[in-house]
Amino acid sequence: MDLAALPVLSLADDPQRFSDEIGASFRQFGFAMVKDHGLDPDLVASAWRLTEEFFALPEAEKRSYILSGKGGARGYTAFGTEIAKGAKISDLKEFWHVGRELPAGHPLASDSMPPNVWPSRPEGFRETFEPLFAAFDAAGATILSRIAIHLGLAANWFDPAIEDGNSVLRLLHYPPIPGDAHGAIRAGAHEDINLITLLLGAEEAGLELLTREGNWISVSPPPGALVVNIGDMLQRLTNHVLPSTTHRVRNPDSERSRYSRYSMPFFLHLRSDFPFVTLPECITPENPDRYPVSITADDYLQERLREIGLKM
Incomplete structure (x- = not known):
């Protein structure tokens, strides 16, 4: 199976066609690549520049934005x-x-959804990332509406489920590989927690997904396109009809190990109080309900944050 099999879809296509195509790609790979998503290229360019400028700040300055006890929900999370x-x-x-x-x-305000903090440098940080968050939010909602159609649901089924949802825009910096990495990699093999992830591609390679056949393949979207993948919350909701896919960011070859890598995923989440009830459309005699006990989206999130070391 080669990379060419992972399609690049257009969100400007007819909704039914896009729904069919992303459903097929998700069922095979858990991933798709999407263009014509509506994110302003100038806003995105500003976001990349400010991301690099922020992570170039002194370590002590960056650490002043760590919010203790919040599980990394807002602000800075340190290297390692x-x-x-x-x-x-x-x-x-x-x-x-x-x-x-x-x-x-607001009734959903909590340690899981505290107010944002904003760095005093670089200039224009808040003015850039507030509208970029909103743009990702809108694109994600449109993609979810197409997924709903694929599942046999009303196009607006996810709207109340994600209203005031606990979505997060993550600005990621993978520094040059240290000489004492001792087997560590930029991002170990994992699945995302949320419903879907929308990822702006990085200049430096490294993102790989694990195919159903057990092979790692590189994911490198064309300029301006998003990588979209299923998270564990959507896998749970659909009773694994749409499976979450293991992926990683491998270390570069020796020549590129001296360069930083930046990426910008948007983790689209449900409302914190959303109760997980398996979609009846995804339950069959051959695929009985795997999750008969309902929990809330926030219960699920807190459990996963403890597993990945962001909460005790």
């Missing part, structure tokens, strides 16, 4: 903090989280 589920060595990365802003007194 996050670890893939089941791994023994932390990933070689640092990151910043921008989340949804809730009005004062």
Whole structure:
């Protein structure tokens, strides 16, 4: 199976055609690549520039934005903090989280959804990432509406499920590989927690997915396209009809190990109080309900954050 089999889809296509195509790609790979998603190229270019500028700040300055006890929900998470589920060595990365802003007194405001913090440098950080978050949010909602059609649901089925959802925009920096990495890699093999992830591609290669046949293949979207993949929450909701796919960011070859890698995933989440009830459309005699006990999206999230070292 070669990389050419992973399609590049257009969100501007007829909704039914896009629905059929992303459903087929998700069932085979758990991944798809999507163009014509509506993100402003100038806004994206500003976001890349500001991401590089922020991570170039002094370590002490970046660490001043760590929010204790919040599980990395907002602000800065230092290098070597996050670890893939089941791994023994932390990933070689640092990151910043921008989340949804809730009005004062909102019933979903909590440690899981605290207010954003904003760095004093670089200039224009908040003014760039607030509208970029909103743009990702809109594109993600449109893609979910197409997934709903593929599942035999109403196109607007996910709208109330993601209203005020706990989505997060992550700015990721993988520094040059240290000489004492001792088997650590940039991001260990893992599956995402959320419903779907929308990822802006990185200049440096490294993202790989694990095929159903057990082979690692490179995922390198064309300029401007998004990589979209299923998270464990959608896998659970669909009773594994749409499976979450293991992926990783491998270390580069020796020549490229001296260069940083930046990427920008948007983790689209359900509302914190959303109750998981397996979709009846995804339950059959051959595929009985794997999750008869319902839990909330936030219960699920907290369990996973403990598994990856972001909460105790």
